[in-house]
Amino acid sequence: MEKARILVQGIVQGVGFRPTVYRVAHGLNINGYVRNLGNIVEIVIEGQNNKINEFITSLQNNKPPISEINSLEVEWLDHKGQEFNDFRILESSKNFSGSSVIPPDIATCDNCLEEVFEVSNRRHNYPFTACTDCGPRFTVISSVPYDRIRTSMKSFPLCEDCEVEYANPKDRRYHAEASCCPVCGPKVFLYRENVIDSENPIKKAAELIDEGNILAIKGIGGTHLVVKTTEDGPVEKLRKRLGRYNQPFACMSKDLKTVQTFTDISGSEKNVLESRRRPIVVLNKNNGYMLSPSVSPYLHNLGVMLPYSALQHLLFTYTNEPAYIMTSANMPGEPMLIDNREITSKLNGIADYYLLHDREIINRCDDSVVRFRGNEMAFIRRSRGYVPEPYDFARISEDLNVLALGPEIDVTFSLLKEGKCYVSQHIGDTTKYETFRYLQEAVNHMMDITRTGSVDVVACDLHPMFFTTKLAEDMSQDFESEIVRVQHHHAHAASLCVDNNIEEVICIAADGVGYGDDGTAWGGEILLSHGSSYERLASLMPQPMAGGDLTTKYPVRMFMSMLYNHIGDDELVGLMKTGYSHFFKHGEREIDLVLKQLQKGFNTNTTTSTGRVLDTISTALRICGERTYEGECAMKLESAAFYGENTLKIPYEIGTNRGKDFLNTSNILISVLELIEKGEKMQNIARAAQNAIAFGLAEMAIKAAENVGVKVIGGSGGVFYNEAISVAIRNTVESAGYTFVQHKNSCAGDGSVSMGQAAIAAWKSQGI
Ligand SMILES: [Zn+2]
Ligand SMILES: [Zn+2]
Ligand SMILES: [Zn+2]
Known part of the structure; x- marks a missing residue:
């Protein structure tokens, strides 16, 4: 023995x-x-x-x-x-230190679904059925240790039958804190001004949706606005009421078979779609696509997910619709609504009916979104189903606590504790008051559930005016801790290193915009990133931005800026007036104004942003002239290029300025104009232009890697969601004999910036 x-x-x-x-x-x-x-x-x-x-x-x-x-x-x-x-x-030992890791919310398991659909089962048709293997966790927990009294289930004491299961170690519901049944658990009800009496509120909800109504459905970790997708009317109605005219909506379908009727889906996409984490997967539309084009206008793809709660499974048994739109219910830029009173008051005038329940949502957690580039997955948003699962940070002292608050718009925060990095759920746009408050609440909550009393370092962006920077300054005073300010693209590179467990990389950081260490707006950078230090080795050509941030909303201003000084002023004004004046908010007279602005250099900060260049090409090709949601013009360019043929080639030129290489983006734009002039097909030009940018970035990175003797090149930033660009860069880098790394288990976009900030702050304090 x-x-x-x-x-x-x-x-x-x-x-x-x-x-x-x-x-x-x-x-x-x-x-x-x-x-x-x-x-x-x-x-x-x-x-x-x-x-x-x-x-x-x-x-x-x-x-x-x-x-x-x-x-x-x-x-x-x-x-x-x-x-x-x-x-x-045995009973848990009371005297323990250290944090237990709270699991994420997990989709309803097969055993529970069987019970829900079995007529004789006591949980038949019960929308909150869950067990130890599935159901909510993160969204119902208020503090640790994870016991029912510290969850939103505390208002629902177990009935006798549930108690028996809960106490039996041989039962699937032994100590399942979210376990409940129709007798003791939360109840669902239909609402419009008052509670509507209904034998089966979920069935009634499906009927109302199928009649063309907009429903707000409160789920497990958040609320969705739901409409049918086979008719334009309801989708358009939702767009109008939300004032969201173009942004693609995500859908939910009953099962994989149904999803396959309107999308092309690969094996790896299928696995993720059906996984117990159930993210939204961005899939290409197929030839049989029959949902309303308004679901994702002018895009070749759309986000789809499968039901992840018993309520959603039940909803889909009462409809023949192939998919419902399921979009987060929130006011523009604000956090998702989770409180019954707020849902019904704020969505008044938007939703026609409400399907609500009486369980509190303690932590909101938006749906996660993933996209594949070739066979590689990247998160667009890492939230429900994944958060708060931490990342392991190698080589970081267990004693060091770091809080990193992220950038400004697409914010997550990260808490590094005992060598584990807890990246938060999607928080959003912190320039909005409600979202900023949500950030503060979510930070407090994460500190609670990880039992973190204080932190040694607070990390934030280099930008002095971000609300997150100000919050970091306040918190570092409260905690009497050090503050570390991190350059945005360096943070991108560091998050890439953490995700791939490497120390050093030549990082192509390509995105919309980030505050550079020279005060200009960066976004097309070749950085050597080594632990807490970095060097900017090359970039896209610095371009003026006539009107600063206005160029983001109206890329036609960027279009003029990129051509200014490269063609004559008269020619420039002529081109704009004959072909593009409708893209200017104030028409022709704005064109003269923008020219003056460029001549005088008034409000024309410079940028090396890749996003701005892609937007501009999209406008030059008359694909998209105004950005109404993040990434719109570049996404529509990608969709146009997706349908293009690889018949054209746009040359690219790498110049040098003060010892640093830059890709001449003005020349690429001029070539685009020449091809338009020649009458080439818009889709083919779009494809060639994307290629030129991809090859240019890759070539600069390869040259930089050669110069400094680094063997690994990586890509980070929102541009790496673009499948064509991302695949072209990978192929070029690999054929040159280098290893290429991308985000695999983290966001390529700004959702990973806080993790990069945390890594850099930790490395810095340890001299790495
Ligand atoms: Zn289960
Ligand atoms: Zn019960
Ligand atoms: Zn970024």
């Missing part, structure tokens, strides 16, 4: 880990006990050496679906004769 103590770390609490241990031990007739010790599960067992090894293997093979084993240590103890007569689950 031997005795062993096994310590398991990872996501092992609130996920049915102890009952699994119990079942495995019973199955092998092994005696001992299991208990929680803070973030560790401790198992002590006695038995024959081979039995103990069999136990360990079996535990690893049978671990609960939501759990994650990060480490499993076995310590062989002195065995002084038989000590245990059975196997038990």
Whole structure:
């Protein structure tokens, strides 16, 4: 006989880990006990050496679906004769330090769905059915340890039947904190001015949607606005009421088979779509696409997800629609609505009916969005189903706590604790008061559930005027901690390094805009990033921006700026007046004004942004003349190029200024104009222009890598969501013999910036 103590770390609490241990031990007739010790599960067992090894293997093979084993240590103890007569689950030890990792919300499991659809089951048709293997976690937890009294389930005491399941280690609902049933759990109801009496509110909701109404449906971690997709009318109505005329809406379909009727879906996309994390996957439309074109206007793709709660599964049993639009219910730029009173007051005039329930949402968590580039996945938004699962930071001292507050618009924050980086759910645009408040609440909550009292370093952007920078300054005073200001694209590069577990990279950081260390607006950078230091080796050609930020909304101003000084003023004005004056908000007279602005250099900060160049090409090709949502013009350019043929070639030229290479983007634009003049097809020109930018960026990166002797080149920033650009850069870099890395488990865009800031702050304090 031997005795062993096994310590398991990872996501092992609130996920049915102890009952699994119990079942495995019973199955092998092994005696001992299991208990929680803070973030560790401790198992002590006695038995024959081979039995103990069999136990360990079996535990690893049978671990609960939501759990994650990060480490499993076995310590062989002195065995002084038989000590245990059975196997038990002991009470959690009260004196523990350290944080337990809270699991994310997980889609309803097959066992629960079976119950929901089985007529004789006591949970038949019950929309909140959940068990240890599935259901809400992060969104219902207010503090730790994870017990029912510290969740929004505390208002729903277990009934007798549920109590029996909860107390039985052999039951799937043993200690399932979100477990409930029609007798004891939350209830769903239909509302419009008053509660509407209905035998089956979910069925009624589906009928109302199918009649063309807009419904606000409160779900697990947030609220959706829902309309049918097979007619333009309801979609247009939703667009009008929201004032969101172009932005693509995400959809939900009943199952994979239905999704395949209107999209092309690859094997890897399918796996993610059906995974228990259930993100929105951006998929290409197929030839049979039959949803309203208004769902994602002028784009070749759309975001689709599958039901992840029993409520959603039930909803789809009552409709024959192939998909419903399911878009986050929020006011523009503000956080998603989660409180019944707020939902009904703020969406008054937008939603026709409300399907609500009486369980509180403690943490809102928007749907995650992923997109594939070739076979590689990237997050556009990493939120529900993933957060708060931390990233492991190698080489970081366990004692160092860092809070990083991210950029300004597409904000997440990150909390680094004990070498683990908790990147928050999607927070959003912090220039909006409500969102800024949400950021503060979410920070406090994350500190609570990770048991973090204080931090040693607060990290933020280099931009002095961001609200997140100001908050960082306040918090660093409160915590009496150091503040580290991080350049935006360096943060991109650092997040890429963390995601790929490397220390050094030549990073192509290509995005909309980030504040450069010279005070100009960067966004097409070749950086050598090494730990907490970086060097800017090359970039796109610095371009004036006539009217500063106005160029973002009206790329035609950028169009004039990029041509200014490259063609004559008269020619420039002539071109604008004959072909593009309708893109100027104030028509022709604005054209003269912009020229004066450029001549005098008034309000014309310079930029190396790749996003601005792609927007401009989109405008030059008359694809998109006004940006009404983030990335719009560049996304529509990508969709046009998607349908283009690879028949044209646009040359690109790399120049040098003060020892730094730059890609001449004005020349690329002039070539685009020449091809338009020649009557070439718009889609083919779009494709050639994207290629020129991709090859130019890749060539500068390869040259930089050669010069400094670095073998790894990477890509980060929103431009790397563009599949064509991203694949072209990868191919060019790899054919030159370099390794190419991209974001795999993190956002390519600004959602990862806070993680990069946290990494740089930590490396800096450790001299890396
Ligand atoms: Zn379940
Ligand atoms: Zn019950
Ligand atoms: Zn960025």
